[in-house]
Amino acid sequence: MQATASQSDPIISFRHVNKIYNNGTVGLKDINFDIPRGQFLVVVGLSGAGKSTLLRTINRMHEISSGEVLVDNESVSAYKGKSLRQLRRKIGMIFQNFNLVKRSTVEKNVLSGLVSYYPTWKCVLGLFSADDRKRAFQALTRVSLTKKIFARADELSGGQQQRVAIARALMQEPKIILADEPIASLDPRTTKAVMDTLQRLNREDGITVIVNLHSVELAQQYADRIVGLRAGELVYDEDIANVTTEALDHVYQTDSEV
Numbered sequence: 001m002q003a004t005a006s007q008s009d010p011i012i013s014f015r016h017v018n019k020i021y022n023n024g025t026v027g028l029k030d031i032n033f034d035i036p037r038g039q040f041l042v043v044v045g046l047s048g049a050g051k052s053t054l055l056r057t058i059n060r061m062h063e064i065s066s067g068e069v070l071v072d073n074e075s076v077s078a079y080k081g082k083s084l085r086q087l088r089r090k091i092g093m094i095f096q097n098f099n100l101v102k103r104s105t106v107e108k109n110v111l112s113g114l115v116s117y118y119p120t121w122k123c124v125l126g127l128f129s130a131d132d133r134k135r136a137f138q139a140l141t142r143v144s145l146t147k148k149i150f151a152r153a154d155e156l157s158g159g160q161q162q163r164v165a166i167a168r169a170l171m172q173e174p175k176i177i178l179a180d181e182p183i184a185s186l187d188p189r190t191t192k193a194v195m196d197t198l199q200r201l202n203r204e205d206g207i208t209v210i211v212n213l214h215s216v217e218l219a220q221q222y223a224d225r226i227v228g229l230r231a232g233e234l235v236y237d238e239d240i241a242n243v244t245t246e247a248l249d250h251v252y253q254t255d256s257e258v
Protein backbone atom coordinates (compact mmCIF):
# COMPACT_ATOMS: atom_id res chain seq x y z
CA MET A 1 0.00 0.00 0.00
CA GLN A 2 1.45 3.35 -1.05
CA ALA A 3 1.36 6.21 1.46
CA THR A 4 0.31 9.44 -0.21
CA ALA A 5 0.65 11.83 2.71
CA SER A 6 2.41 15.18 2.41
CA GLN A 7 4.47 16.66 5.25
CA SER A 8 1.65 18.99 6.27
CA ASP A 9 -0.90 16.16 6.59
CA PRO A 10 -1.41 14.71 10.06
CA ILE A 11 0.59 11.55 10.62
CA ILE A 12 -2.34 9.99 12.53
CA SER A 13 -6.07 10.77 12.45
CA PHE A 14 -8.90 9.34 14.52
CA ARG A 15 -12.31 9.60 12.84
CA HIS A 16 -15.34 8.65 14.96
CA VAL A 17 -13.41 5.77 16.49
CA ASN A 18 -15.31 3.42 18.77
CA LYS A 19 -13.97 0.34 20.47
CA ILE A 20 -16.27 -2.05 22.30
CA TYR A 21 -14.61 -5.11 23.78
CA ASN A 22 -16.25 -8.54 23.33
CA ASN A 23 -17.58 -8.43 26.89
CA GLY A 24 -19.39 -5.15 26.14
CA THR A 25 -16.89 -2.82 27.86
CA VAL A 26 -16.59 0.51 26.07
CA GLY A 27 -12.88 1.11 25.40
CA LEU A 28 -13.22 4.19 23.18
CA LYS A 29 -16.20 6.38 22.37
CA ASP A 30 -16.37 8.54 19.23
CA ILE A 31 -12.73 9.65 19.28
CA ASN A 32 -11.92 12.43 16.79
CA PHE A 33 -8.59 14.19 16.57
CA ASP A 34 -5.46 14.55 14.42
CA ILE A 35 -1.82 14.21 15.43
CA PRO A 36 0.59 16.37 13.40
CA ARG A 37 3.93 14.98 12.27
CA GLY A 38 6.69 15.44 14.85
CA GLN A 39 4.42 16.13 17.82
CA PHE A 40 5.21 14.94 21.35
CA LEU A 41 1.72 14.01 22.51
CA VAL A 42 0.93 12.86 26.04
CA VAL A 43 -2.29 11.01 26.81
CA VAL A 44 -3.53 11.23 30.41
CA GLY A 45 -6.49 9.85 32.30
CA LEU A 46 -7.53 7.63 35.17
CA SER A 47 -6.78 3.93 35.14
CA GLY A 48 -9.24 2.30 32.73
CA ALA A 49 -9.90 5.55 30.84
CA GLY A 50 -8.85 3.98 27.52
CA LYS A 51 -5.25 5.20 27.10
CA SER A 52 -3.76 1.79 26.21
CA THR A 53 -6.70 1.00 23.97
CA LEU A 54 -6.20 4.28 22.09
CA LEU A 55 -2.49 3.63 21.55
CA ARG A 56 -3.05 0.04 20.42
CA THR A 57 -5.58 0.94 17.76
CA ILE A 58 -2.82 2.83 15.93
CA ASN A 59 -0.71 -0.26 15.17
CA ARG A 60 -3.69 -2.62 15.13
CA MET A 61 -2.76 -4.46 18.32
CA HIS A 62 -6.45 -3.77 18.99
CA GLU A 63 -9.10 -3.74 16.27
CA ILE A 64 -11.60 -0.89 16.39
CA SER A 65 -15.35 -1.53 16.29
CA SER A 66 -16.24 1.40 14.03
CA GLY A 67 -14.79 4.61 12.61
CA GLU A 68 -11.34 4.98 11.11
CA VAL A 69 -7.75 5.30 12.27
CA LEU A 70 -5.56 6.78 9.53
CA VAL A 71 -1.76 6.62 9.49
CA ASP A 72 -0.23 8.67 6.69
CA ASN A 73 -3.72 9.12 5.24
CA GLU A 74 -4.33 5.36 4.95
CA SER A 75 -6.92 3.58 7.04
CA VAL A 76 -5.05 1.02 9.15
CA SER A 77 -8.02 -1.37 8.92
CA ALA A 78 -7.20 -1.87 5.24
CA TYR A 79 -3.75 -3.33 5.94
CA LYS A 80 -3.25 -7.07 5.73
CA GLY A 81 -0.27 -9.44 5.67
CA LYS A 82 2.78 -7.75 4.20
CA SER A 83 1.31 -4.25 4.23
CA LEU A 84 0.36 -4.65 7.93
CA ARG A 85 3.95 -5.68 8.68
CA GLN A 86 5.15 -2.57 6.81
CA LEU A 87 2.76 -0.38 8.81
CA ARG A 88 4.06 -1.88 12.05
CA ARG A 89 7.66 -1.28 10.98
CA LYS A 90 7.11 2.44 10.93
CA ILE A 91 5.58 2.34 14.41
CA GLY A 92 7.88 1.44 17.31
CA MET A 93 6.28 0.46 20.61
CA ILE A 94 7.57 0.71 24.17
CA PHE A 95 5.84 -1.09 27.05
CA GLN A 96 5.70 -0.56 30.81
CA ASN A 97 7.45 -3.90 31.45
CA PHE A 98 10.08 -3.38 28.69
CA ASN A 99 9.35 -6.77 26.97
CA LEU A 100 13.03 -7.70 26.69
CA VAL A 101 14.44 -11.22 26.52
CA LYS A 102 16.07 -10.94 29.93
CA ARG A 103 18.64 -13.74 29.55
CA SER A 104 19.82 -12.39 26.17
CA THR A 105 22.45 -9.72 25.64
CA VAL A 106 21.58 -6.09 25.10
CA GLU A 107 22.88 -6.36 21.53
CA LYS A 108 20.63 -9.35 20.71
CA ASN A 109 17.64 -7.59 22.19
CA VAL A 110 18.31 -4.52 20.05
CA LEU A 111 18.83 -6.64 16.93
CA SER A 112 15.49 -8.33 17.56
CA GLY A 113 13.95 -5.03 16.44
CA LEU A 114 14.76 -6.31 12.95
CA VAL A 115 12.57 -9.38 13.39
CA SER A 116 10.16 -8.28 10.68
CA TYR A 117 13.05 -7.88 8.21
CA TYR A 118 14.68 -11.29 8.77
CA PRO A 119 13.31 -14.85 8.58
CA THR A 120 12.57 -16.00 12.15
CA TRP A 121 15.21 -18.76 12.05
CA LYS A 122 17.95 -16.23 11.33
CA CYS A 123 16.84 -14.18 14.36
CA VAL A 124 16.75 -17.28 16.56
CA LEU A 125 20.28 -18.26 15.49
CA GLY A 126 21.44 -14.66 15.77
CA LEU A 127 22.55 -14.52 12.13
CA PHE A 128 22.67 -10.78 11.65
CA SER A 129 24.87 -8.95 9.13
CA ALA A 130 27.85 -6.82 10.18
CA ASP A 131 25.93 -3.84 8.89
CA ASP A 132 22.98 -4.54 11.18
CA ARG A 133 25.28 -5.03 14.17
CA LYS A 134 26.74 -1.61 13.36
CA ARG A 135 23.21 -0.20 13.34
CA ALA A 136 22.51 -1.81 16.71
CA PHE A 137 25.61 -0.08 18.08
CA GLN A 138 24.39 3.23 16.63
CA ALA A 139 20.94 2.73 18.17
CA LEU A 140 22.58 2.12 21.54
CA THR A 141 24.60 5.31 21.04
CA ARG A 142 21.31 7.21 20.67
CA VAL A 143 20.19 5.95 24.09
CA SER A 144 23.67 6.32 25.67
CA LEU A 145 24.12 2.61 26.42
CA THR A 146 26.97 1.39 24.19
CA LYS A 147 29.00 0.32 27.23
CA LYS A 148 26.32 -2.25 28.07
CA ILE A 149 26.16 -3.83 24.61
CA PHE A 150 27.36 -7.28 25.74
CA ALA A 151 25.69 -7.25 29.18
CA ARG A 152 22.72 -9.49 29.83
CA ALA A 153 19.48 -7.52 29.81
CA ASP A 154 18.60 -8.61 33.35
CA GLU A 155 21.86 -7.11 34.67
CA LEU A 156 20.60 -3.61 33.78
CA SER A 157 18.52 -1.21 35.85
CA GLY A 158 14.88 -0.70 34.90
CA GLY A 159 15.64 2.62 33.23
CA GLN A 160 18.49 1.10 31.25
CA GLN A 161 16.26 -1.78 30.17
CA GLN A 162 13.68 0.69 28.93
CA ARG A 163 16.37 2.48 26.94
CA VAL A 164 17.35 -0.88 25.38
CA ALA A 165 13.69 -1.27 24.41
CA ILE A 166 13.84 2.20 22.81
CA ALA A 167 17.02 1.22 20.91
CA ARG A 168 15.24 -1.94 19.72
CA ALA A 169 12.39 0.22 18.41
CA LEU A 170 14.93 2.49 16.66
CA MET A 171 16.13 -0.47 14.57
CA GLN A 172 12.81 -0.23 12.71
CA GLU A 173 13.62 3.40 11.79
CA PRO A 174 10.16 4.32 13.06
CA LYS A 175 8.26 7.47 12.14
CA ILE A 176 6.14 7.01 15.25
CA ILE A 177 6.94 5.75 18.75
CA LEU A 178 4.05 4.63 20.96
CA ALA A 179 5.01 4.44 24.62
CA ASP A 180 2.46 2.83 26.95
CA GLU A 181 3.23 3.91 30.53
CA PRO A 182 6.97 3.67 29.81
CA ILE A 183 8.04 4.91 33.24
CA ALA A 184 5.38 3.35 35.46
CA SER A 185 7.85 0.95 37.09
CA LEU A 186 10.82 3.35 37.34
CA ASP A 187 12.20 5.66 40.04
CA PRO A 188 12.37 9.45 39.45
CA ARG A 189 16.01 9.52 38.27
CA THR A 190 15.62 6.73 35.70
CA THR A 191 12.24 8.16 34.71
CA LYS A 192 14.01 11.35 33.67
CA ALA A 193 16.60 9.44 31.62
CA VAL A 194 13.85 7.58 29.72
CA MET A 195 11.67 10.67 29.15
CA ASP A 196 14.73 12.72 28.08
CA THR A 197 15.64 9.98 25.59
CA LEU A 198 12.14 10.05 24.07
CA GLN A 199 12.29 13.84 23.93
CA ARG A 200 15.68 13.76 22.17
CA LEU A 201 14.42 11.32 19.53
CA ASN A 202 11.40 13.54 19.00
CA ARG A 203 13.40 16.75 18.68
CA GLU A 204 16.47 15.48 16.85
CA ASP A 205 15.01 12.76 14.63
CA GLY A 206 11.53 14.24 14.17
CA ILE A 207 9.88 11.02 15.39
CA THR A 208 6.26 11.54 16.42
CA VAL A 209 6.03 10.36 20.03
CA ILE A 210 2.80 9.41 21.80
CA VAL A 211 3.13 8.59 25.47
CA ASN A 212 0.52 7.41 27.97
CA LEU A 213 1.28 8.78 31.42
CA HIS A 214 -0.37 8.83 34.81
CA SER A 215 1.73 11.75 36.02
CA VAL A 216 0.29 15.14 35.14
CA GLU A 217 3.57 16.82 36.22
CA LEU A 218 5.58 14.77 33.71
CA ALA A 219 2.97 15.35 31.03
CA GLN A 220 3.33 19.11 31.52
CA GLN A 221 7.11 18.85 31.51
CA TYR A 222 7.51 16.94 28.22
CA ALA A 223 4.38 17.30 26.07
CA ASP A 224 3.79 19.61 23.11
CA ARG A 225 0.13 18.80 23.63
CA ILE A 226 -1.93 16.90 26.18
CA VAL A 227 -5.09 14.94 25.48
CA GLY A 228 -7.19 13.52 28.30
CA LEU A 229 -9.50 10.51 28.26
CA ARG A 230 -12.29 9.70 30.67
CA ALA A 231 -14.38 6.52 30.30
CA GLY A 232 -13.24 6.16 26.67
CA GLU A 233 -14.09 9.74 25.69
CA LEU A 234 -11.75 12.53 24.70
CA VAL A 235 -12.52 15.13 27.35
CA TYR A 236 -9.42 17.32 27.10
CA ASP A 237 -7.19 18.50 24.23
CA GLU A 238 -4.81 21.45 24.62
CA ASP A 239 -1.45 22.62 23.32
CA ILE A 240 0.99 22.85 26.19
CA ALA A 241 0.91 26.67 26.19
CA ASN A 242 -2.78 26.52 27.17
CA VAL A 243 -2.61 23.67 29.67
CA THR A 244 -3.64 24.53 33.20
CA THR A 245 -3.48 22.21 36.20
CA GLU A 246 -7.07 23.14 37.14
CA ALA A 247 -8.44 22.11 33.75
CA LEU A 248 -6.43 18.88 33.83
CA ASP A 249 -7.96 18.03 37.22
CA HIS A 250 -11.30 17.73 35.41
CA VAL A 251 -9.88 14.76 33.43
CA TYR A 252 -9.27 12.96 36.70
CA GLN A 253 -12.77 13.37 38.08
CA THR A 254 -14.68 10.13 38.34
CA ASP A 255 -18.07 9.77 36.64
CA SER A 256 -19.89 10.37 39.92
CA GLU A 257 -18.06 13.69 40.37
CA VAL A 258 -18.77 15.05 36.86
Ligand SMILES: Nc1ncnc2c1ncn2[C@@H]1O[C@H](COP(=O)(O)OP(=O)(O)OP(=O)(O)O)[C@@H](O)[C@H]1O
Binding pocket: 021, 022, 023, 025, 026, 027, 045, 046, 047, 048, 049, 050, 051, 052, 053, 054
Ligand atom coordinates in the same frame (compact mmCIF):
# COMPACT_ATOMS: atom_id res chain seq x y z
N1 LIG B 1 -9.11 -7.14 26.50
C1 LIG B 1 -10.06 -6.48 27.14
N2 LIG B 1 -11.30 -7.01 27.29
C2 LIG B 1 -12.28 -6.33 27.91
N3 LIG B 1 -12.13 -5.09 28.42
C3 LIG B 1 -10.93 -4.53 28.31
C4 LIG B 1 -9.83 -5.17 27.68
N4 LIG B 1 -8.75 -4.35 27.70
C5 LIG B 1 -9.16 -3.24 28.35
N5 LIG B 1 -10.45 -3.34 28.71
C6 LIG B 1 -11.28 -2.33 29.41
O1 LIG B 1 -11.33 -1.18 28.58
C7 LIG B 1 -11.27 0.00 29.36
C8 LIG B 1 -10.05 0.83 28.93
O2 LIG B 1 -8.86 0.10 29.30
P1 LIG B 1 -7.39 0.64 28.99
O3 LIG B 1 -6.45 -0.44 29.39
O4 LIG B 1 -7.35 1.15 27.61
O5 LIG B 1 -7.30 1.86 30.01
P2 LIG B 1 -6.01 2.68 30.46
O6 LIG B 1 -6.44 4.10 30.54
O7 LIG B 1 -4.85 2.36 29.62
O8 LIG B 1 -5.79 2.12 31.93
P3 LIG B 1 -4.40 1.96 32.77
O9 LIG B 1 -3.94 3.35 33.06
O10 LIG B 1 -4.83 1.22 33.99
O11 LIG B 1 -3.48 1.17 31.91
C9 LIG B 1 -11.21 -0.46 30.82
O12 LIG B 1 -12.51 -0.47 31.33
C10 LIG B 1 -10.67 -1.87 30.71
O13 LIG B 1 -11.10 -2.66 31.81
